[in-house]
Amino acid sequence: MNAPAPARQEDEYPVLVHAQAVVCGRGGTLEELLAAVRSGQRFEPTRDRCVDTADLAVRAHLSPRESKKVDRFSLLMLAAVSQTLEDHPLRPSEREACGMIVGNMLAGWSFAEPQLRALHTLGAGAVSPYLATAWFPAAAQGHATISLGMRGFAKTLTTDRCSGGQAIGMAFHRLRQGATGSLLAGGVESPTTPFVEAAFSGEGDRVTWLAEAAGLLLLQRGAPESSGARFLGAHASFRFVSRLGLEQRLAAFLDRQRGLPPLLAVVCNAEPWSEAEQHLHTLAARALGEDVPRLSPCRTLGDSLGASSGVAAALACEVLTPPSPPRSVLVLSWGHQCVDLLWIHS
The missing domain is CATH 3.40.47.10 (Thiolase/Chalcone synthase)
Structure with missing residues (x-):
């Protein structure tokens, strides 16, 4: 991990x-x-x-x-x-x-x-x-x-x-x-x-x-030149140790995505209205800027625990479904043991 x-x-x-x-x-x-x-x-x-x-x-x-x-x-x-x-x-x-x-x-x-x-x-x-x-x-x-x-x-x-x-x-x-x-x-x-x-x-x-x-x-x-396609660009998963460690790992992950299409949204997946979810929003705003929209599916669909990160990924792909210039969506999931990061782009 x-x-x-x-x-x-x-x-x-x-x-x-x-x-x-x-x-x-x-x-x-x-x-x-x-x-x-x-x-x-x-x-x-x-x-x-x-x-x-x-x-x-x-x-x-x-x-x-x-x-x-x-x-x-x-x-x-x-x-x-x-x-x-x-x-x-x-x-x-x-x-x-x-x-x-x-x-x-x-x-x-x-x-x-x-x-x-x-x-x-x-x-x-x-x-x-x-x-x-x-x-x-x-x-x-x-x-x-x-x-x-x-x-x-x-x-x-x-x-x-x-x-x-x-x-x-x-x-x-x-x-x-x-x-x-x-x-x-x-x-x-x-x-x-x-x-x-x-x-x-x-x-x-x-x-x-x-x-x-x-x-x-x-x-x-697939092929890199696939027209109108959506790609999984990167993934990382690791054990949660501390908030500082999470921030450092997120910064390193984002640094590796330089050169990929710019972010259209961030999907924050954590227990709804919890301190962890608020911290994900704060981290995303600090690392990516306040202008990148942050979505919290669990506030609307409920907390589906192990399914929630799969739901978040599917919604991230849906964000990229309308024809548009190449863009990316970041999915941040934070559980009681693990942190999971997915970068999806068109």
């Missing part, structure tokens, strides 16, 4: 962002979600916390019966993958070769929690046999790759809110260093059960901001 980001090498390959998707309780298209974030609309728990259950099963392309065998975080990932591949279809051979790297923080409690209650009150015979394949952190990645017939590289990362960005970073470095094929990468989380909420109940009003979501990018090696 403490190793510096690899220096650019002439034989490294550009990494294209072909498509992005966000599935969240607020609903709407990525364009609508970005507009809500930009206008500062506030998260409404009763409306925005969860995706409608019936709609989620439809978007995941599962029958109601099949959807009951998996956790909500797997359904969210299936829905996000389906949306991404609808926006940028892959040929059958490309889909089979496609890989997936997923980050999350808590795994699948919407399935596990009722089963634990059943075990406690009714005994082992009441526990669903599907618990074994529904709750663990890699379940979302596993269900998605199996359901869609993907046989490429697959990996799940579990850290803090940076895990979705770290998954994107791992995909970026694999493709940049020569891996072939496509990679789906991002984060997913469904932290909305009573047990999970109880775990956060001692942290002020944080529990009122919890929300489920999935944020995903479809990445592929």
